[in-house]
Amino acid sequence: MSDSMPGRPDAVLTLDAAAHPADIVQRAAYRFSDVLTVELDRNGDTLVCRVYARDPQRLGSAIHDLRAEIVDQVLRARIRDETQDLRNLVLSVAFSRTGLAGPAA
Amino acid sequence: MISLRGRALSATLDRPLTRELWRLVSDKIPGPDEAVIGSGGGTLNVVRSGGDAGPNTVVLPPHLDHLDGGDIIAVSPDGRRIEVLWRARSRHNSLLLTERCDNYCLMCSQPPKERDDSRLLRRASALVRMLPPTAHELGFTGGEPTLYGSGLVSLLRTATQCLPDTEFHLLSNGRRFADPGFTAEYASVRNPRLMVGIPLFGAEPSLHDYVVQARGAFDETVSGILALAQHRQRIEIRVVLQKNTAPAIVEIAGFIARNLPFVEKVALMGLEMTGLARANLAEVWTDPYEYRNELAEAALLLRHAGIRTDIYNHQLCVLPRRVWPLAVRSISDWKNEYLSACMSCSVQEACGGLFASSAKHRHSDHIAAIPHPTPRAREAISSAQPQDMVMPAPP
């Protein structure tokens, strides 16, 4: 996410690092990569997220959207982890020869 | 419902009858399993209610006077009780195989009874051997016929051998087909004219299990349908619209279209006001007028999924016109009734009318004559292609 990082960020978000792993914040930022880029720094228990706007005019709503998106990404990650095994089970059944109908379901 | 059984007005028999099933003949020398209708010289004579009781004669109760040559009846050994099993002039004959059932549907028209009635299965097997090979269609109902397991399969095998051109329709709650061994055995009958009709009352377990009053039924029924599909068996799904299922009808149709698109047919059926439906009226009755739009949406959704879909037991005046082409002119040829509103209706010919039981007990408050001459029935139903599912190989 680093185009040409100018010195001063246009905004800085401080997040609880335990609840917001860096890759999740990156995923959220990726969805707005047409509007902004971010730089992340872990600082003890906090994650510092420096935001650089491509178009400073649109920064206000973009920050708001980014925050909401980070929350959603946390949820997405949780669902993904939680359902990982079921997903694999569905795939293995889908491409097995007989489906679940056999004795060992 | 017209009673198809009754007490003989009189029976004059020398000795108890040794056989139960008799085919009625009118104008020829009777064979050993044939009874003459009218006066004649057979082992058994059957006369209509006005006739004279001669020797070896049973006199029919008036409501069975319509019986005629070709019909098959069961007569009790003393000649006192008569039951009609086959009406030669009807295209909709069906045989009750048992009154036992492992479901207990809120609106069951044939409330289950828990007792051994396997004589019904033996009788059906004997009847099938007596039917003319020209028999058009024969239904097997219950109760739940699959409770017999292999016994049912033998009946189907016999039927297939004796009546190679007859269409067979088995009505089942489908749960037994979740057992792969049973389904394989059923499929081994290999009759392309055999179809099984299975009711489905929800798109997930809670609603279906409630309606059929049996926990775990949905999973077994749907697994059964999948197992039948794996064996390429012909399947019809029946959905009865009542108070609980009507609000979910689009969801149920969507579920079928997406998960079970391989079924040959879906029947969307109006409530029959008999049996438990009357006892549970408050829990099951809903006016079809209230759900007519959802019913139409569901029916067309299924059609677009390539599934033949028919609407039964619904009067045209409570159906949106775009689904009139899917409405099947009723019920059966001898149960139709019409209300006074129907007399001035322009589509009475095409309409199914009402079940006699509905006419008597409960029907839509919105039965109203369709004033205009034959309205343009929209053919808007596209020629949808059947969709296949990629079924796993049979186990």
Next chain:
Amino acid sequence: MRQRLTLETAPGPLEHLPFRFERWTDGRVLVTNMVGEHVFLSEAEFSALADLRIADPALLRTLRAKHVVRQRGETLPVELLALKYRTQHHRLADFTGLHMFVVTLRCEHSCGYCQVSRRTVARTEFDMSAETAVAAVETAFRSPSPHLKFEFQGGEPLLNMEIVRLVTQEAQRRNRDEGRQLAFVIASNLALLDDEVLDFADEHDVYFSTSLDGPQDLHNGNRPRPGRDSWERTIAGVTRIRKRLGHHRVSALMTTTAASLGKVRDIIDCYLEQGFHDIFLRPVSPYGFALRPRQRRAYDMAAWIDFYREGMDYILELNARGTPVVETYSALVLKKMLTNANPGYVDLTSPAGIGIAALLYNYDGAVYASDEGRMLAENGDMTFRLGDLAEDSYDTLMTGAALLDPLEESYTGSAPQCSDCAFERWCGADPVFHHATTGDPVGRKPESAFCNRNMAVFRYLLDRYTADPHARELFHAWAAR
């Protein structure tokens, strides 16, 4: 008396099945399950789903029916999801059904957005040779697909009928032993259609596909040729084909140029006037804006999206008034949204359609994964050149790195953003496009015109589907096509 069972809502502990979501600006949340079945929830319903505290029995029933949650330990939802998933992927087993033959690069048109044609009609060095044609048929028959579609392109294929005949006859000869389903299509501007071509098409069951951009002035402006009569000639050709071979034997394809913007109703009216009830509101081959962004006809995807929405509004209005019109791209998307069928359209298949759905044989014997791959090659970029008929067999073509690398990378299941996009089951990856626009086959989705276009289409269709019962019914009919 029997113990009465009550209508239970949550008989046991619930758990999530894999699902994805996307928020709508009006507060609703779109939830899609593992096979792309969808349901809209309110914000409150969505939090109830997220926390698995679902009090509303109807909501719980819907979520179980749509395979978004299950009761812990239930196996039926897993089995049904697997069945649907398997069905959706089945098509991939039908490798390579479409075989495109560029029988010549010559053309008597000089369309501004055309990347490939050579105006010099007389020079035959841009024609496919007989050896190349026979080798291409041989390769096509190596594909395991039970259906083979041969599409003749150009340039203007009618300028090299000799090769069109050769390919058709060779394919039919070979097929006498193989018994596959063959289809032949000539993609032509019809300007050169004559009785001989019609006799040939009649005899061999050949279909035509032509370009019709809309009303006369628009079409002729887009497609200059000597005499400025492209539209007239196309319409005359369409009429002749229908008269001779039947109405259904010719279809039309439009391209949205900058000049089309704002004229979508006129374009649709023109199609209806000409008796075409299928219309594909197609952006200029994406490479139009991708490769020559400064050219006169360039416009951005936002403009196309407005064009599409206005066109669809009009199409729905026409259908509601009893005039059947289908928008082909939407119909393909709806098939993926509402059924388990996989239409196999190149832009909507993941893994990407290249190579799997189609192979393109260029006049010079080069083989490409798609028409777009060929266009890139004409501009000097050989990334999607799979090989050469003179050197490669079907197997080496199909297993070449050129095919497989972008395929793997483009697979939407693993590309960034696509991997958690709620639309992913309906979408597809277009590696050639992303390669052309960004230099890598995955593409950065927020900036990708491909992604923007698809998202806009998905959102539009879902909005109409949920808001408008007539559209819903129509969409089911389209999905069934």
